[in-house]
Amino acid sequence: MKTHPECPKVEPDLTSYLTGDLPAARAEAIRGHLTLCGSCRASAQELATTLDLLRGALAASPAVPERLDPARRAAVLAVHPSRATILLDIWLVPLARAAIFVIVPALILASLMLPSIGTRNAVVGKLSDASGATAGGSERAQDKLEDFGYTVGPAESRRSHADAPAAARERETLAFGEGGGMGGGPASGVVAGKEIRTERKEQPIGFGLGAIPAEPPATGGKPALGRS
Amino acid sequence: MADEPRDETSEAKPGGPAETPAFEDVMARHETALLRYAARLLNNADAAQDVVQETFIRLHRRWGPEGPQGDHVLPWLYRTAHNAAVDFIRREERLRKLHESAVEEAGPAVTLPATDDPGERTRLALEHMARLAPAEREVLVLRLQDGMSYQEIGRVTGRTVGNVGCLLHHAVRKLSENLKRAGVL
Numbered sequence: 001m002k003t004h005p006e007c008p009k010v011e012p013d014l015t016s017y018l019t020g021d022l023p024a025a026r027a028e029a030i031r032g033h034l035t036l037c038g039s040c041r042a043s044a045q046e047l048a049t050t051l052d053l054l055r056g057a058l059a060a061s062p063a064v065p066e067r068l069d070p071a072r073r074a075a076v077l078a079v080h081p082s083r084a085t086i087l088l089d090i091w092l093v094p095l096a097r098a099a100i101f102v103i104v105p106a107l108i109l110a111s112l113m114l115p116s117i118g119t120r121n122a123v124v125g126k127l128s129d130a131s132g133a134t135a136g137g138s139e140r141a142q143d144k145l146e147d148f149g150y151t152v153g154p155a156e157s158r159r160s161h162a163d164a165p166a167a168a169r170e171r172e173t174l175a176f177g178e179g180g181g182m183g184g185g186p187a188s189g190v191v192a193g194k195e196i197r198t199e200r201k202e203q204p205i206g207f208g209l210g211a212i213p214a215e216p217p218a219t220g221g222k223p224a225l226g227r228s
Numbered sequence: 229m230a231d232e233p234r235d236e237t238s239e240a241k242p243g244g245p246a247e248t249p250a251f252e253d254v255m256a257r258h259e260t261a262l263l264r265y266a267a268r269l270l271n272n273a274d275a276a277q278d279v280v281q282e283t284f285i286r287l288h289r290r291w292g293p294e295g296p297q298g299d300h301v302l303p304w305l306y307r308t309a310h311n312a313a314v315d316f317i318r319r320e321e322r323l324r325k326l327h328e329s330a331v332e333e334a335g336p337a338v339t340l341p342a343t344d345d346p347g348e349r350t351r352l353a354l355e356h357m358a359r360l361a362p363a364e365r366e367v368l369v370l371r372l373q374d375g376m377s378y379q380e381i382g383r384v385t386g387r388t389v390g391n392v393g394c395l396l397h398h399a400v401r402k403l404s405e406n407l408k409r410a411g412v413l
Binding site: 012075 | 259276403
């Protein structure tokens with residue numbers, strides 16, 4: 001019998017074609033092929049006969065029981081929903097779902113917060129380092145400006161490097177909180193009328209908003225910058 | 229367990245003492261189909277009773293708001309019966325092989341002449357179907373006996389639609405060739 005190039009593709013679909021489980025377009029293609037190909041038509045006929053025989057055999061099967069036997073039925077009906085199942089269904093499953101609704105957003109929030117906290121700490125550290133450096137650098141810059149003949153700030157607010165230790169000691173006698181805020185915190189204070197003096201630690205001052213002047217300028221806050 | 233009757237729509241609210249009537253209704257409605265399916269799959273009527281009993285016990289244990297309800301009950305039952313049958317086959321592998329060898333020893337299709345007797349043809353068809361692999365028998369039964377679609381068979385057996393179609397075709401093709409050799413076709 002003459003075969004067609006399409007036969008190998010058609011043959012696997014013959015059963016689905018006969019049971020009506022193919023999409024309409026594919027079924028139409030198979031139908032068209034069967035009109036042309038005698039070999040596939042014979043094959044389809046054989047499969048159709050087998051399917052009919054099977055349907056009849058499966059429909060009329062006296063050996064298969066129709067009901068559970070009474071003892072088994074009684075055993076099934078004697079089973080109560082287990083306490084474990086009730087506990088699981090009524091309590092644990094809802095609790096697990098609720099926990100997921102709480103834990104997942106919390107984890108997402110934490111994942112969003114933690115990097116920003118880490119970044120902020122890193123930025124604070126860097127800025128603090130920078131402000132510490134700026135604190136020294138600012139004085140050097142002011143000295144440079146004065147070398148070029150500029151007057152930086154009121155004269156009484158300016159101190160020479162030689163006066164720095166004395167000024168530091170002067171500041172350290174101030175009460176807590178008056179000296180440097182977060183950055184350079186006071187290293188000494190007065191408690192119950194007794195002066196407490198500690199080693200001054202060289203720490204950065206503030207959040208990098210430039211060097212915070214240890215003493216406010218006397219001329220209304222803005223330092224003068226002009227040629228003397 | 230059963231203190232008050234419940235209608236069909238109330239089967240979604242078991243868990244208390246009132247679930248038995250609806251559960252019994254579900255059981256009565258589906259047990260025949262499940263028994264036929266399991267018996268065909270296992271080639272063993274007693275094993276089918278065991279499998280269906282186990283299936284309904286599992287359903288009864290889950291009978292509650294979180295269990296299968298409404299249209300989901302039947303697919304759940306078939307899937308559970310499928311799993312129970314697979315478990316049974318694994319446990320009883322040796323007995324299954326003995327059964328298959330017994331079927332082969334009694335295999336008249338190879339030796340007997342062709343017959344036009346419808347009863348004999350039916351018997352031979354079932355015998356040859358019993359020799360197929362369990363997976364092949366299963367898709368045949370679910371499609372030709374229970375009238376399930378490929379999608380429904382896929383949900384019961386855990387196969388893809390394409391795999392179901394392929395398996396079904398191979399089963400029918402193999403059966404067709406065997407029946408032809410036996411003179412049935």
